Amino acid sequence: MLNILLLLAGFVALIFGADKLVDAASSLAKKLGIPNIVIGLTIVAFGTSAPELVVNVFASINNNTEMVLGNVLGSNIFNVLAILGVSSVIYPLTVKRNTTWLEIPLSLLAAVAVLFVANDVFLDSAEANLxxxxxxxxxxxxxxxxxVYNLMIAKGGNEDDEESETxxxxxxxxxxxxxxGLGGLILGGRLIVTxxxxxxxxxxxxxxxxxxxIVSVGTSLPELATSVVAVRKKNVDIAIGNVVGSNIFNIFLILGVSTVITPLQVSAASFTDIIFNIGAGLLLFIFIFTGRGRQLARWEGVVFLLLYLGYLGLLISQE
Incomplete structure (x- = not known):
């Protein structure tokens, strides 16, 4: 019971810390004359991924390597199947051209990259997957x-469209x-891991x-809140862009930092999660082209949610 209370306290401290850090850093950047688009692409984007990053850094330092990979993969699967599932049930999500042909394929590439870097036994005949x-x-x-890609897109776009409240x-x-905010992140991350x-x-x-x-869902609460609020306001670009961007951050930045701190030994069971993550990304890409236009319809959101429930059932059966 004490551990459960400490876990909940950790999530509160973590999300509070990320929120305060983003607000304060955005305000400071605005005062220093940093453009809105740079604030959005760096501070705000980092802020929504800060919970996963802080938790994984502590888990890597403590050598809880299974939790490190589980948090990254679990967050990405939850982002696509649960967050986009809920969001598209509330309101169908229309997907921009750049998101369709560049960002979603890049997030799928990131998922496939994990399969390659984790598959030493098959690819290199090594004794263990690392x-x-x-x-x-x-x-x-x-x-x-x-x-760099994001900054190039920003320079070529209309900054007025990227105005962010600070x-x-x-x-x-x-x-x-x-x-x-940093104190909340550090305290929350430490409490969650222990x-x-x-x-x-x-x-x-x-x-x-x-x-x-538990950990991946808890650390993905900022993405869930951001996407649900955005879609209720009909800001569907933010809802889907937030999820896809977070998935890319999770693998390239968070898993990258985590493995630089402590190399991760990959268990055989983790390959189920890696394949499921690839499947979720591939299904997202396919669903965009079913139905009318580049859109995630309500029925596709329902399919996503059912798949996530099925995945949870699979995890329970493995224990």
């Missing part, structure tokens, strides 16, 4: 390419909230299962 530090550095290089804090208040490991041990669950379910 995502090494060199693999992590390669993923980080892909992340740099993704950032808080108007004084310099002192902004610095205080940045420190408070309490999740305690829960896994108490209930006889593997770190992989805890990472794929």
């Amino acid at each position: 995502i090494s530090r060199s693999d992590g550095l390669l993923l980080l290089l892909f992340f740099c390419i993704f950032l 808080k108007d804090y004084t310099y002192l208040k902004a610095i205080f909230f940045i420190a408070l 309490s999740a490991v305690g829960i896994a041990q108490a209930f006889g669950l593997s770190e992989r299962i805890i990472g794929l379910t």
Whole structure:
């Protein structure tokens, strides 16, 4: 019970910290004359992925490697099947041309990249499957390419379309909230990792299962909240762009950083999650072209949600 309470407290501290950090950093950047588009592509995008990053950094330092991979894969599967499922049931999601032909395929490429870097036994006849530090550095290089792509898109677009709301804090208040936000992230991340490991041990669950379910869903709450609020306001570009961008961040940045800290040994069971992640990305790409126009319809959202429930059932059956 204590571990469950600490886990909930960790999620509250983590999400509060990410929210305060984004608001304060955006306000400070605005005062320093940094363009809105750069704020959106860096500070805000990083803010929604900060929970996964902080949790994975602590898990890597503590050598909880199954939780590291489970959190990344679980978050990506939850993002596509649950968040886009819920969002498209609320309101059908129309997908932009760039998102269709560049960003969604890039997120699918990221999912496939995990399969390759984790498959040492099959590809290199190694004794064990390991995502090494060199693999992590390669993923980080892909992340740099993704950032450059985003900046090129931003330069070619109309900045007025990218206007983002920012808080108007004084310099002192902004610095205080940045420190408070970082403190919340660090405290929350630490609480989540230690309490999740305690829960896994108490209930006889593997770190992989805890990472794929409780931890990944909890750290994906900012993406869920952002997408649901956006789609209720009919801002469907934000809803789908937020999810696809987060999936790319999770693999190229978060998994990259995690494996640079501590190389990850990949269990045989994790390949089920890797394949399921690829399947979710492929299905997203296919669904865009079914029905009318480039759109995720309500019935496709229902299919996504049913698949996610089926995936949870599969995880439970494996324990």
